[in-house]
Each structure stands twice: as C-alpha cells, then as structure tokens.
Amino acid sequence: MQRNIWTRFIGISFLLAGALAILYSRPVLADSRWGANYFPNIELTTQDGKTVHFYDDLIKGKMVAIDLIYTTCQYSCPLETARLAQVQKMLGDRVGKDIFFYSITIDPKNDTPAVLKAYAEKFHAGPGWTFLTGKKEDIDFLSKKLGLYSDPKLSQDGHTPHLLLGNEPMGQWMRNSALDNPRFLSQMIGDFLDSFRNMKPAQGKENTESAAIHLDPGQYLFTKKCGACHTVGQGDKIGPDLVGVTDTRNRDWLMRKIQHPEQLLAERDPITMALAEKYGNVNMPNLRVSDDDANYMIGYLVSRTSELQRQAQAQNAVTKPAGGAGGMARPNQ
Numbered sequence: 001m002q003r004n005i006w007t008r009f010i011g012i013s014f015l016l017a018g019a020l021a022i023l024y025s026r027p028v029l030a031d032s033r034w035g036a037n038y039f040p041n042i043e044l045t046t047q048d049g050k051t052v053h054f055y056d057d058l059i060k061g062k063m064v065a066i067d068l069i070y071t072t073c074q075y076s077c078p079l080e081t082a083r084l085a086q087v088q089k090m091l092g093d094r095v096g097k098d099i100f101f102y103s104i105t106i107d108p109k110n111d112t113p114a115v116l117k118a119y120a121e122k123f124h125a126g127p128g129w130t131f132l133t134g135k136k137e138d139i140d141f142l143s144k145k146l147g148l149y150s151d152p153k154l155s156q157d158g159h160t161p162h163l164l165l166g167n168e169p170m171g172q173w174m175r176n177s178a179l180d181n182p183r184f185l186s187q188m189i190g191d192f193l194d195s196f197r198n199m200k201p202a203q204g205k206e207n208t209e210s211a212a213i214h215l216d217p218g219q220y221l222f223t224k225k226c227g228a229c230h231t232v233g234q235g236d237k238i239g240p241d242l243v244g245v246t247d248t249r250n251r252d253w254l255m256r257k258i259q260h261p262e263q264l265l266a267e268r269d270p271i272t273m274a275l276a277e278k279y280g281n282v283n284m285p286n287l288r289v290s291d292d293d294a295n296y297m298i299g300y301l302v303s304r305t306s307e308l309q310r311q312a313q314a315q316n317a318v319t320k321p322a323g324g325a326g327g328m329a330r331p332n333q
Helices: 006-019 054-059 076-094 113-122 136-145 182-195 217-225 251-259 261-266 270-278 291-319
Strands: 020-022 043-046 051-053 063-069 100-105 129-134 162-167 172-177
Touching: 043 054, 043 113, 043 136, 051 054, 063 076, 063 182, 076 100, 076 182, 100 136, 113 129, 129 136, 162 182, 172 182, 217 291, 251 261, 251 291, 261 270
Parallel strands: 063 100, 100 129
Antiparallel strands: 043 051, 043 129, 063 162, 162 172
C-alpha cells in the first residue's frame, strides 16, 4: 500500500498516511441533520473587516475546506496554514471557484481582522481563502457543530489541527488531519471535487425535515485511508486494485494486512513479499486501524466487488450473444 523512496514516499507515505488515512471512524456529521437547519448562521468578520454569516454567505451551495487556527499558535497552526497554502497553490484557480478555504480563529480576542490579514499575507494566502473572527462563544459553538472542537487542555496548542471538507449541496462532509502532506491533501480535495462534479444536489433538503447526511462508513474509511494508493475496480495505482481481494485472500490475512502490515513484512509473509516486489517495495504503514474500522473496510470491499460483478454481468447480458461467456477479470492482489 505505501512507502519507498522519498519522492515516492511523499506521494505515498504521507499520501498513505492520509490516504490509507481516509480512515476516520465515520463522517464527522454522519448522524446529524444538514443544511440551513443544522449549521449555525453565526455572524463572522473577514480579514478585510466584512461582516458575513456562516451558512448564508460562506457555505451555502458551495464546496469548502475549513480549519481552526490562531495567530499566536507556536506549534500546529503555522504548519497547517503553510501546508494549506501549498495545497492552494497546487489546486490553482480552483480555489475561489470550485472550492473555498476558510480559516477561523479560536482566539478572537487577539485575532482582529487586521491581525488575521497580516497573518494571511505572511503565509501568502491567495484569492478564495478567507480568514475569519467573531464572538468567542459563537466560534466555540460552531466548532462543536462542525466536529472540529477539541479540549484545549489536551494539546500544547489548545486544539487539534483538522481540516474539514464539505459539499453543502450534496450533504457530504469529511474530516482529515490538516498536517498531512500537501500533495496528499491537494489530491484528496481534487478527488473530492471531481467525484461530485456530475451529481445533482439532493432534493428537498430545504424542507423543515432535512434528510440526514449518509455515507457508508466502509466507503468513507477506504476513501480516506486507502484511496490514494488503491482503487476498487479502476485499476492499479501505487498499490493493487482491490476488487475481488476478499475472494482471493482470507479474512484473517486481510485484517492483519490492514491493522499490522509491518508484522507481515517482518515475517516475510509470501503474499506480502510478492506484492512488495511487484509494486516497487512500497510498503503499507501501520495506521492504527481499530477492529471495527477494519471490518467496515472489508465489508465495503465485499459490497463494492459484488456491485461491480453485477454491473459486469448486466453489461455482458446486453453485449454478448446468447450463451456467450463473460465476467469481470480480477487483478492479482
């Protein structure tokens, strides 16, 4: 799944640390209502002194990336802001057009619009990236609704650096570490944007009884943890296409591969060694995946493989003459 040479390691290791890392136990807002009835429409102020409302002006009808920062932070915030600046550069003019970046201070007493403006300039923040302040109680409430709040006592910085990606029209939200490699983050954001390009917004979300946000946890975990190096039915990437892997590998081996890949490598497990040789010795790291999350991921691989097999059979029934054989080839995982 991941790791080798530094160049490759950048596209892989961190890419994987985020990619096999799209494994967050579930979508941040998975059990909540979404849309205007969920998100607080609090009043915020931009680095340019403009008054805006969180839902109406910042996220409604948009795809967004949101993080929490404060300008006197000594540890995580400078790094997450610098990395987001790299991501913005990689995404180019998509920022401000396809997706909007928002950095919200958790220290509004100190972080006035002028202070935030100087901070944005320091990190060369470009168009489409807005820095915001407001009332402390409003920002705390918002951060909890977004799943970005953390107990200030639990870290040196007083918060945990997360990046929240959201597609408000589709009701899809995903949380990732804001400290991931910028190449991974830009790829993840690009994939997130492209995956919804041709989809239509959910109907009826403006009703009083808004639909809940739904995302299969196994799909979410696979996309976040594994999607940078693997596909299911779309061909090899850095690692093998995993379509059909649950048919060709037993469950105990899959659980160990997901949870303790370094052990299989140390034991010189024949399958692991063959995969390492085939895929340039890019080895999967231990991402501390829980039993539940590993089971969710395996369940997704089973259901996705079955879905692709059904699609292939339906296509064969249309394109093949009666009695013709057909099926979906499985790569050698």
